[in-house]
Amino acid sequence: MFYWVMKRIFLGPVLRLLFRPWVKGLDNVPAQGAAIIASNHLSFSDSIFMPLTVRRPVVFLAKSEYFMGTGVK
Secondary structure, X not given: OHHHHHHHHHHHHHHHHHHXXXXXXXXXXXXXXXXXXXXXXXXXXXXXXXXXXXXXXXOOOOOHHHHOOOOOO
């Protein structure tokens, strides 16, 4: 629910209006079932804008060290 509200109501419209992100090959993403979407990470902003352009919920994988220790998680 939080993901949907942030993507569709708060952050999504503002970021789309300000930055106008686009994705090449979006028609290759299936509407259902499992899919792996790999971006080339030209910058940190790939992690922010990629979920805005894909209609499905996006889940990120990360190594366990990112979730341990001090700092923001």
